Amino acid sequence: MAETGEGGMHPVEGIRGTRAIFVHPDNIRQVRQRLDARVAVIARPDDFMAHTDPVQLIIETEAGVHLRCYLAAHGGQEFLLIYGRVDRRRRTTEGLNYTITQRVVDFLGVEVLIGTFIVGSVQPNAVAGEVVVPTDLVGLGPHHQSIAVDGPWGFRTVDMYWPFCDSVKNILLAARYGSPVAAPAKCVYGTFHGWPRIETAAELDLYTRQGLDVVGQTLDPEATLAKESGVHYGALAVPVDDEAIREQLMVGAKAAQAEVNDLVARGRARMFDVFLQALPALSKLPDSQRCDCPAQAERRRARSEHMYYRPRHLCVDW
Numbered sequence: 559m560a561e562t563g564e565g566g567m568h569p570v571e572g573i574r575g576t577r578a579i580f581v582h583p584d585n586i587r588q589v590r591q592r593l594d595a596r597v598a599v600i601a602r603p604d605d606f607m608a609h610t611d612p613v614q615l616i617i618e619t620e621a622g623v624h625l626r627c628y629l630a631a632h633g634g635q636e637f638l639l640i641y642g643r644v645d646r647r648r649r650t651t652e653g654l655n656y657t658i659t660q661r662v663v664d665f666l667g668v669e670v671l672i673g674t675f676i677v678g679s680v681q682p683n684a685v686a687g688e689v690v691v692p693t694d695l696v697g698l699g700p701h702h703q704s705i706a707v708d709g710p711w712g713f714r715t716v717d718m719y720w721p722f723c724d725s726v727k728n729i730l731l732a733a734r735y736g737s738p739v740a741a742p743a744k745c746v747y748g749t750f751h752g753w754p755r756i757e758t759a760a761e762l763d764l765y766t767r768q769g770l771d772v773v774g775q776t777l778d779p780e781a782t783l784a785k786e787s788g789v790h791y792g793a794l795a796v797p798v799d800d801e802a803i804r805e806q807l808m809v810g811a812k813a814a815q816a817e818v819n820d821l822v823a824r825g826r827a828r829m830f831d832v833f834l835q836a837l838p839a840l841s842k843l844p845d846s847q848r849c850d851c852p853a854q855a856e857r858r859r860a861r862s863e864h865m866y867y868r869p870r871h872l873c874v875d876w
């Protein structure tokens with residue numbers, strides 16, 4: 559990519575001929591004109607990146623510099639690839655900076671965001687390694703990151719009654735199962751905010767009876783921030799344990815731990831394959847009017863007496 563002059567993008571020659579684009583408030587207009595990435599995915603597809611050599615985007619946001627963004631392409635369609643949620647400092651998920659990632663999505667004008675998740679399974683009939691599409695979520699514990707409290711409009715409670723964009727969810731279900739009709743009736747993701755330990759047997763039994771299907775620590779904050787921003791959001795997940803694997807782990811079987819590690823790598827690849835399959839339909843999504851995701855952001859900014867925890871049709875001053 560050639561330098562475009564003052565105010566334009568400034569590609570930087572990096573190792574082995576790779577380049578980076580510096581994105582700053584002063585050149586964001588040119589960057590948005592140049593990029594054709596309406597879709598973003600948060601994933602760690604190492605093989606895909608090794609083979610396609612995506613261009614790094616170094617992005618100055620109000621919340622800091624984001625260094626894990628790439629401009630990638632598949633089948634002629636560009637998309638933003640955000641390499642996971644963890645920077646160089648390992649920490650519990652409660653300490654992850656979800657806000658900076660959402661700032662990047664908003665800054666670049668991305669309209670569709672897909673989160674991919676390595677999770678634990680709960681139900682006795684779960685099969686480790688099989689990609690699932692969460693259809694709902696349960697937040698268990700506090701979540702303190704929000705963009706709905708620092709604007710000039712006062713505090714606004716985002717409506718999470720439907721946490722996922724219905725159009726995105728159906729596209730992901732079709733990509734995973736052939737058609738939404740062929741998919742399981744539900745997949746509920748229980749989110750433990752920064753609770754980094756394995757469940758007790760009693761907890762697993764409780765969660766099963768409560769109707770959870772998979773458990774993890776990261777979906778709720780990401781989905782909530784996306785909803786606050788009016789982005790069409792959907793998720794893919796892959797459990798890396800099941801009842802049989804847990805039994806082997808409990809007796810210290812080294813092969814079981816190796817299998818879990820292998821499932822993590824294969825799970826990431828499988829989720830990314832589903833994403834790539836869904837990409838053409840996701841790229842056309844902004845033309846669809848079947849959801850009210852953008853209206854959620856307008857609702858957050860609207861002056862109103864309501865807290866907006868209720869469905870739209872019950873808001874009397876909408």
Ligand SMILES: [Zn+2]
Pocket residue numbers: 723724725726789790791849850851852
């Ligand atoms: Zn939507």
